[in-house]
Amino acid sequence: MATAGKVIKCRAAVIWEAGQMPSLEEVEVAPPRAHEIRVKIVATGICRTDDNVRAGVFPNIDYPVIAGHEAAGIVESVGPKVTCVTPGDKVIPLCLAQCGECTSCLNPKTNFCLKIHFFQSQNLMPDKTSRFTCKGKQVYHFLWTSTFSEYTVMPEASIAKIDNAAPLEKVCLFGCGFSTGYGAAINSAKVEPGSTCAIFGLGGVGLSIIMGCKTAGASRIIGIDINKEKFAKAKELGATECISPNDFNKPIEKVLVEMTGLGVDYSFEAIGHIDTQVAALTSSRLDSGTCVLVGEPPSGLELSFAPELILCGRKLIGSLLGGWKSKEALPKLISDYLNKKCNPDALISHTLPFEKITEGFELLHAGKSIRCILMF
Known part of the structure; x- marks a missing residue:
């Protein structure tokens, strides 16, 4: 040129x-x-x-x-x-x-x-x-x-x-947005068919996680956000139900455990707040749940929780760009998009x-x- x-x-x-x-x-x-x-x-x-x-x-x-x-x-x-x-x-x-x-x-x-x-x-x-x-x-x-x-x-x-x-x-x-959320469900969590999922935060990344959970075959996908205006889009993209923490007089993690029995199979935090990260971890199944941290908190903050939360078998993992090896994976993802697979x-x-x-x-x-x- x-x-x-x-x-x-x-x-x-x-x-x-x-x-x-x-x-x-x-x-x-x-x-x-x-x-x-x-x-x-x-x-x-x-x-x-x-x-x-x-x-x-x-x-x-x-x-x-x-x-x-x-x-x-x-x-x-x-x-x-x-x-x-x-x-x-x-x-x-x-x-x-x-x-x-x-x-x-x-x-x-x-x-x-x-x-x-x-x-x-x-x-x-x-x-x-x-x-x-x-x-x-x-x-x-x-x-x-x-x-x-x-x-x-x-x-x-x-x-x-x-x-x-x-x-x-x-x-x-x-x-960033779509690959990060979609891959967090597909690659990082490896969501299984018939499983129960909870997504904290229904922005672009959270909605992409919902799409990934749906693609993976999850049977119950719960969206969580304080902004109820996001619920319609979440349900359009695959959420089976949506709840707001502001509607309850108890911690949202307790609400999710009561809704599901022992907690969800997979929880995802797509906000980047320390308190919701702990809530997401606590809302996953105590014996075999997986919590995926996707949102990035402000610099300098530290995550703190009781060891008992993971001693029984819960897993806490992080996910960067949805686990994709970027240079080789993103062109393939875009080919899938052109072929209407996502x-x-x-x-x-x-x-x-x-x-x-x-x-x-x-x-x-x-x-x-x-x-x-x-x-x-």
Whole structure:
């Protein structure tokens, strides 16, 4: 392309300080270096994780930063030694990298990668430099994706080529929300036919968990949220019943145990609150239940519970991006979508031009959106 090798000026939403709303700015995006790709973002979703970055509660973030990690786009140019994509390819940025070389990537039991942000900052590219500048200042990356920019640069470990027939304004959800929830049921919990499930939090991820539980054949799927406006969509996607903790004068975990006998076979926490994580664990069967933590709490909090909760056989596990090995799994998931084997389209509640990103965050805060997609 004519822009290859050149600095590109484009629109981006910069979070200058923790606690501030993203500010629309013109930024300069440098060309990709070795093993890097520059992508023109077409569509990007607003995820609760992005709001945690905005609020300053996501770990190891430097400001100013460009957030965004749930997107789809087209390769604009590639740096030296890149072989996985070529200019013009449709791609999904990967918020959970898959380098394919570390011991975790080579381990079939996990989708973890030792290069992700748990072990080193993803505020800068792997060579410890940034590709973004604005008003003469360096701007930091987020998760090596930074999709709240019309053009972004990422390492090749953080990108997956997808089918050219994929509608980018729809499949951007596979970058985080849908894959995270759907896979938590299918891969992490391995929900069994005829089982009973409880899902705490009915946002985009929680609703995707419901779809995964339904696909796996669960016979009873209980959705839990304080916002009853979400119940209709939850039932449309597979929940057999929905309850609000505000309707009871006892802890919701006790309600679930009374509803099911010994508790649910599988419980999922998709909010990221410490108290609901403990409630989800307690609501699972005392002898053989599995509780899956999917939501990410604010940085610095610690989970505390009595050992007796797990001594009888309960399992507490975590799930990142639904357990999918991202670079190889997401293209297959999108092929399934094109073949109508899964349908996350129902999660898209709003589609806005990128310039209305503040409105998108306001809809999230008000609990009025499931997934808001921003279009460049």
